[in-house]
Amino acid sequence: MPLFVLSVTTFLAQYGYAGMGVAAFLAGSFIPFSSEVIMTSLYVGGLELEPLIVAATVGNVLGGVFNYGVGRLCNEGWVYRLFRIKEDKLERSKRQIRRYGAWVGLLSWIPVLGSAVTLALGILRVNVLKSFFTITLGKLLRYLALGYILSLTS
Secondary structure (H helix, E strand, O other), rough: OHHHHHHHHHHHHOHHHHHHHHHHHHHHHHOOOOHHHHHHHHHHOOOOHHHHHHHHHHHHHHHHHHHHHHHHHOOOOHHHHOOOOOOOHHHHHHHHHHHHHHHHHHHHHOOHHHHHHHHHHHHHHOOHHHHHHHHHHHHHHHHHHHHHHHHHOO
């Protein structure tokens, strides 16, 4: 792990649940970051699992909503250049959204693809409430699954 990432991870871990939320926001946005590492570290460090799941879900959903807003406001060319989202991933997400609508937001929990999905939801101006619901559900299920795995280790 690069020193910078390790330093940021250590810094965020010092702030407990708030650090979890920030880490999840970064991971939920187009910034490459692993909130699972923070969640695991904080859980092993003694923090309660349920509030970690809540903080992670809220932060990750806010990151996804941020992407949705960026997609809604930005020119597609900017998305490719500024956020380094590969054109093929965004185009694939857009095709799926045209086919399945806001339900594609359930896939927003998947690393890298999730950023393309949330940006594409915004670009295509899919209903914001439906998008928010499916993004939230997908990301909640992600952290519930991680929480379940972590609970098996204790």
